[in-house]
Amino acid sequence: MLIKICLAVAIAAGLFAAGLSFVKVKEKIITIMAERDSERTQKEAAQKELAETKTKLDTTTKELTKTKEELTTTKDNLEKETAKATAQEKRANTLAEELTKTKQDRDDAQADLAAWKALGIPVNQIKKLIADLKETQDKLEALTAEKKILEREFVRTQNELAKYLPDYRPPRLPENLNGKILVVDPKWDFVVLNVGGKQGVKEDGELLVNRAGRLVAKLKIKSVQEDRSIANVMPGWKLGDVMEGDQVFP
Numbered sequence: 001m002l003i004k005i006c007l008a009v010a011i012a013a014g015l016f017a018a019g020l021s022f023v024k025v026k027e028k029i030i031t032i033m034a035e036r037d038s039e040r041t042q043k044e045a046a047q048k049e050l051a052e053t054k055t056k057l058d059t060t061t062k063e064l065t066k067t068k069e070e071l072t073t074t075k076d077n078l079e080k081e082t083a084k085a086t087a088q089e090k091r092a093n094t095l096a097e098e099l100t101k102t103k104q105d106r107d108d109a110q111a112d113l114a115a116w117k118a119l120g121i122p123v124n125q126i127k128k129l130i131a132d133l134k135e136t137q138d139k140l141e142a143l144t145a146e147k148k149i150l151e152r153e154f155v156r157t158q159n160e161l162a163k164y165l166p167d168y169r170p171p172r173l174p175e176n177l178n179g180k181i182l183v184v185d186p187k188w189d190f191v192v193l194n195v196g197g198k199q200g201v202k203e204d205g206e207l208l209v210n211r212a213g214r215l216v217a218k219l220k221i222k223s224v225q226e227d228r229s230i231a232n233v234m235p236g237w238k239l240g241d242v243m244e245g246d247q248v249f250p
Helices: 002-119 123-162
Strands: 179-185 190-193 206-211 214-224 229-233 247-249
Touching: 190 214
Parallel strands: none
Antiparallel strands: 179 190, 179 247, 190 229, 206 214, 206 247, 214 229
């Protein structure tokens, strides 16, 4: 009988302990479930907030891209308008200068007209007077050119006649004359020089040929052009072969 009572007490104690453990486990489970539900709620809220933030970020990115495009377009338009304004300002300045010049030309023309009127010359005769003046100037230039030709011929004739005088001496050439031989004809012993009448060369003038500080030959001018002349190598003065590039001087 005692054994049964002890057994019953043990069973009751076990049942009590099991019930107590169940209660504690249930409370723990309830706490865990509550925490899980809280974390789930927080996670869902965070995911929702993240989605909203991502949507706002996409919207902001699109607006930023659009703003950049509008800024680029505005910058291009600004540059175009600036260039257009610069061109217009330049044209305006040019037109202002042309207008000033036109006014000055007009004033000069009016002053000239007033001067002609003061001289008592009719306007319809001014054109004829200008044409006559130009014709006279052309004739004067032609006579001047002819005079120069006659003067050269006179000097040449004087030189030709002077050859027959007992005290004949070759015409003097400018002391600073410095030329170069362009062409050499060894067969006929004549050369072409790069100096002529413009530099003061005269027919029958004499020049020395120099190469590297050494006397090579002596020349006598036979024909003179504006910037060229032809000369013969003088017999007895040829100390070496004359070559293109040799220097010549009086």
